[in-house]
Structures are given as structure tokens and as C-alpha cells.
Amino acid sequence: MNIQDLRRRDARYLWHPYTEITAFERADFPIVDRAEGCTLFEMDGRELLDGISSWWCANLGHGQPRIVEAIRQQAGRLQHTLLGGMSHPGAIALAERLAEISPGDLGHAMFGADGSLAVEAALKAALQYRTNRGERGRTRFIALEDGYHGDTLGAVGAGYVETFHAPFVDAVRPSLRAPSPWCNRCPFGKRPESCGIDCFDPMARLIREHGSACTAVIVEPLCQAAGGMRIYPEEYLRRLRLACDEAGLLLIADEIATGFGRTGTMFACERAGIVPDIMTVGKGLTGGTLPMSATLVTDAVYDTFRSEGGRARTFFHGTTFCGNPITSAAAIAALDVYRDEAIVARLPARISQLEEGMRRLAESLGDSQLRTLGMIAAVEIGESAGGPERARRLVRRAFELGLFIRPLGATVYLWPPLTATGDELGRMLDILLRAAGETV
Ligand SMILES: Cc1ncc(COP(=O)(O)O)c(C=O)c1O
Structure with a gap:
């Protein structure tokens, strides 16, 4: 299946929720074919980390075998x-x-x-x-x-x-x-x-x-x-x-x-x-x-x-x-x-890792505020650090680097699967930090 052809048919027939049509049609948006754990696999085999648990629902990661x-x-x-x-x-x-x-x-x-x-x-x-x-x-x-x-x-x-x-x-x-x-x-x-x-x-x-x-x-x-x-x-x-x-x-x-x-x-x-x-x-x-x-x-x-x-x-x-x-x-x-699998009891290590990583992101961005609660961590980018425009660019760059997230105005957040391993969460945080550095 040809990806460009799929994108063309998508633009012709699909109506996407919470998505501005014109910008979306122009973008090389991801078309996901399968997923496993924290990873989404695009049609061309490119791997994309799911940093928002597919709109906050894939708590147990994708493809959980028992489910x-x-x-x-x-x-x-x-x-x-x-x-x-x-x-x-x-x-x-x-x-x-x-x-x-x-x-x-x-x-x-x-x-x-x-x-x-x-x-x-x-x-x-x-x-x-x-x-x-x-x-x-x-x-x-x-x-x-x-x-x-x-x-x-x-x-x-x-x-x-x-x-x-x-x-x-x-x-x-x-x-x-x-x-x-x-x-x-x-x-x-x-x-x-x-x-x-x-x-x-x-x-x-x-x-x-x-x-x-x-x-x-x-x-x-x-x-x-x-x-x-x-x-x-x-x-x-x-x-x-x-x-x-x-x-x-x-x-x-x-x-x-x-x-x-x-x-x-x-x-x-x-x-x-x-x-x-x-x-x-x-x-x-x-x-x-x-x-x-x-x-x-x-x-x-x-x-x-x-x-x-x-x-x-x-x-x-x-x-x-x-x-x-x-x-x-x-x-x-x-x-x-x-x-x-005692999913909740096993969270504390991941919660600390998430908090620490997002703290580093906030520091690297400068004028920004960190908010965390359990496996939710958000950084709101202040006006002097670029505000919503910086958030959009950061999210775009993270996507290019292999992490899928969506901004909420000037707020960039991670809402990873609760089953993310230390390595998977570490990779998400590394990408965010790198994207922040490359979108000054
Ligand atoms: C707190 C809260 N209530 C209700 C909803 C609506 O849920 P759904 O999108 O499944 O209709 C959402 C969705 O994000 C939510 O966050």
C-alpha cells in the first residue's frame, strides 16, 4: 500500500476529530498499521513512541496479550x-x-x-x-x-x-x-x-x-x-x-x-x-x-x-x-x-523518572512551569520561552524524532502507558529534551 495514496484518500473521505483540516491535509501525518507496548508502527515501518497513550486510554500499552x-x-x-x-x-x-x-x-x-x-x-x-x-x-x-x-x-x-x-x-x-x-x-x-x-x-x-x-x-x-x-x-x-x-x-x-x-x-x-x-x-x-x-x-x-x-x-x-x-x-x-501485574503498586519508580525528566525539560526551556501528578507530567511554556508557538514546534520536532504527543496550547505533556519500561520512558524524555534544544 502506498502511503501517499492513503493520505490522499484520507483527506478525501475522513473527518478527523480535533484536527484542523487544511494543515492536516498538507502534513505528512502518521498512518499507523500496528502497535505493541509503547510503540506505534507506521505503514512504512517507522516507529513512533506513544507519549499520550492514544488519547489517555492505552494505560496497559498496545497489544496487551490477555486483553x-x-x-x-x-x-x-x-x-x-x-x-x-x-x-x-x-x-x-x-x-x-x-x-x-x-x-x-x-x-x-x-x-x-x-x-x-x-x-x-x-x-x-x-x-x-x-x-x-x-x-x-x-x-x-x-x-x-x-x-x-x-x-x-x-x-x-x-x-x-x-x-x-x-x-x-x-x-x-x-x-x-x-x-x-x-x-x-x-x-x-x-x-x-x-x-x-x-x-x-x-x-x-x-x-x-x-x-x-x-x-x-x-x-x-x-x-x-x-x-x-x-x-x-x-x-x-x-x-x-x-x-x-x-x-x-x-x-x-x-x-x-x-x-x-x-x-x-x-x-x-x-x-x-x-x-x-x-x-x-x-x-x-x-x-x-x-x-x-x-x-x-x-x-x-x-x-x-x-x-x-x-x-x-x-x-x-x-x-x-x-x-x-x-x-x-x-x-x-x-x-x-x-x-x-500490580500495575499501580509498581508505578513509583516510573513516576519519579517522569517527574525528574520533565523537570529537566522545564529547566532547559527556561520560562516554564512543571506540573505533575502520578503518571501525568506537563510543562507550560511561558511567553518569554516561546509560549504556544514553541510548544507546537517542540511537538513537531518530537514527532520527527519518533515521539507522538499533542500540545494543549502552551502546555507540552507526557501521559505514557503505565506499563512503559524505564528504557521506553527514558527515550520519550530524551526526545523531548532534544526537541526542546533544537527549537530555541
Ligand atoms: C475527564 C473527561 N471526561 C470525559 C471525557 C470524554 O470521554 P470520551 O472522549 O471517551 O467521550 C474525557 C475525554 O478526554 C475526559 O478527559
């Missing part, structure tokens, strides 16, 4: 059946496993395909929770500025990142938003040593003043990823949990990006020691192999959906392929790998 085999086995047995009024062993086993590993009593799983659908289910469940309980007028959501919860319209209203969502702003019902609590840009000028979590005050005020009109608060726990890898303190989440309890608000933790080990614990909520009422997971659930997500709710939330006294409380929500047997099998195999 591949589970998919193969299940595909030969039962490909699909609905979950409306019917069940299958894979969905049952997966829901049970998720209840076991998730924090607290998040005991029931509604499955979806992509993360956005898990968020839609979470928002709708939080709304119907109120009608189930006969509560009126609690129809708004509270969220963080520049939160990202997906690209369906409900999720766009809950979150909102100007760069992505401006064309849709008039079509969505916006949540009430508190300022981002990120430490690197502390609006109170505090340092971690002197921090009193003053950044929680605006959120506390919002909850006090508008909580009675709201059903839930939705946040990305500890890291606002798509909003620019904004990392914030665990104490913020603990205070949020308390404030939600006091105001009778549900807390929705969107763990689609942070779940399954990314922050150094299985779920980011565990780091803060909190239990949300609703938690969304996706991406790493299947080790990034097949589209699957889940909305986990506590028994207390779930029980409000039982019909009672002649009042139907059915949750009229669900998509055709939710809880599909093949994706369920992939997820169960992935959970087996997380458990059997």
Missing part, C-alpha cells in the same frame, strides 16, 4: 445482546468487579460506550434522582471553569473549554462555574507550604448561594486534564465532599481520564480519601482497546430509581451497545491485568 485473547474468545461466542430487560455473564461480572474496586459503595454500573456517554448518564441520573425524591427546582449543575467532561451537548454544558466549545455555547445549559483551583497559577499567590486552600472559597460560596437550585457538583478529580493539565490539591476535594453533604448536593467525580492508575492510585478520589455519589470511568477501563465506559452510582442513588407506590421511576437511558459482551470481556481482562 487481545479475551476479545478473540468472546467474539467467537456472543458478540452482542441488549441489556434492556436481559443480561449476560460478562456485564454481570464486570459490574461486580467495578463495585469491588471503586471507592466506597459505588455499587451499580450503567454501561456506555465513550466517556461522554458516561457523563450524560451521570448528569441525567443526578437530575432524575431529584424527581425520584419528589424534589423540585434542583436542575442546575456546579462545575469548575475549564472543566472538560466530553463533547456531547449535555457534557459541553457541564464542562466548557472555550477553545473547543465556543460554537455551541448558546445551545447548552451552562453549569455554574467556580474558578479552577490549579496550584501553578494560584490566584491567592500561595505556595504549597503556605496554602490554606483559599481557592475553595469561591466554590463554597457558589454552593452556599446556589446549592438549593442545583442537583450536583461535577469535577475532574485532582487534574483538569483537557483544560490544560491543571493539577489541584487533594484537600480541595475533601472540602468539596463536605460542602456537598452539607448542601444535599450529589458529587459526581469524572474519573474518565484519571481512573485506572493514572494518578498513582487506582482512582484519583482514593488519593483524597473521598467517595463520590456518582463516578464516571472510561478510557483505561478496557486498557484502551475498545470503547466502553461506566457510570457508577451508590446504592443510595440507585435505590431511588425503584418504582414505588404505583410511581414508575425507570431510568429511560441507555444506548444500543452499552455493556456489549466483547467490550465487557476486554474490560474484565484489563482489570485482571491491573490486579495480577
